[in-house]
Amino acid sequence: MMARAGLTADRVTEAAGELADEAGFDNLTVSALARRFGVADASLYSHVRNLQDLRVRVALRAARIQADALTAAVAGKAGKDALAAFAAAYRDFALAHPGLYEATQLRLDPEIVAGCADVQRIFTTTNAVVAAYGLPEPAHTDAIRLLRSTFHGFTNLEARGGFQASRDVRSSWDAIIDALDSALRHWQVSP
Amino acid sequence: MMARAGLTADRVTEAAGELADEAGFDNLTVSALARRFGVADASLYSHVRNLQDLRVRVALRAARIQADALTAAVAGKAGKDALAAFAAAYRDFALAHPGLYEATQLRLDPEIVAGCADVQRIFTTTNAVVAAYGLPEPAHTDAIRLLRSTFHGFTNLEARGGFQASRDVRSSWDAIIDALDSALRHWQVSP
């Protein structure tokens, strides 16, 4: 008699992502998610093993969305164009989906990381952007780490309101892209 | 008759910091902290308003320790020397005190931030490091944001095991310092 919610693992994960975007990944809770569906807490455990499993599912979903955005942005570009497009897509994703972005920071089982095509796509795309600068190893790896660190740190700081100065955040972001491009072009390859 | 634990707001906060370093800031819990003191949960509420208050206290304590480390490292240095010393102190703090470092990322009330001398010291010290490069505004602010982002992002990624490649993490860190120094020296001041 009661209308069913029509739950499924995917729909639960999708709703969990929306909840995370609205309330923060830390506030993604089984109870809140059940309330959102108008369902008892226990009902969710038919679709998801437990909270940790749910968080991993959201993280993997986030990886897919992020990978799609990044690869689409970089397609057909190289050098600074690719870097700028990558950076824009990265920041846009973090701003549009703060909860999913937090989810991408979840520490995943190395097995899962290795076996997840979306995670690998993110890595491959990042690699391609830096590869255009033609750095030899280990500078290439170091440069990738520089980009990942800066992008991640910036969006993280921005998301938590860490930039209080009056300077427009977007303008700083653009200037930093310029600086990173410069750093990659003039990378000092040590002995 | 029973020996008292001799609790005080400061001792509670200090122990909370140690617990955070051992178990992670997210696992800093009133119950676990009470167990550590051999005391009932409720006893802690005489010294700390609630969990959120405890977390803020740990964050402020972390700010003090970090500020001490950073200012001491930079004292009497300028240019790349100061940058390298700042970076080393930053990373050392994050590695030695992972829980306190996480605490520094807690979103604090802007009033508290403005009124906290230690937080301001961190900002002042960062400012001084960048000031040596003589950049005009707004490049100066952008450069500060670049450094904060990269340091924060790198240590964050390192802490969560984000660097899986075989390249030594410390070497990447050193190379990135070089790259940042180069970026600051050759900052392109746009119209």
Place this chain on the structure above:
DNA sequence: GATAAAACCTAGGAAGGTTAGGTTTCCTGC
């Protein structure tokens, strides 16, 4: 329309956060 799978439920236990209100220890001033 019967049967099986899937969706959903109730009941309940464990753990953490928190409050109310009481008891014990300690310190201070006389």
Place this chain on the structure above:
DNA sequence: GCAGGAAACCTAACCTTCCTAGGTTTTATC
């Protein structure tokens, strides 16, 4: 050296969240 009060600490109780066990209802399939 001892009252009196402040501070440290307790028990009891309640709420929320995570989670399991086991039962009931809906849906899909033949």
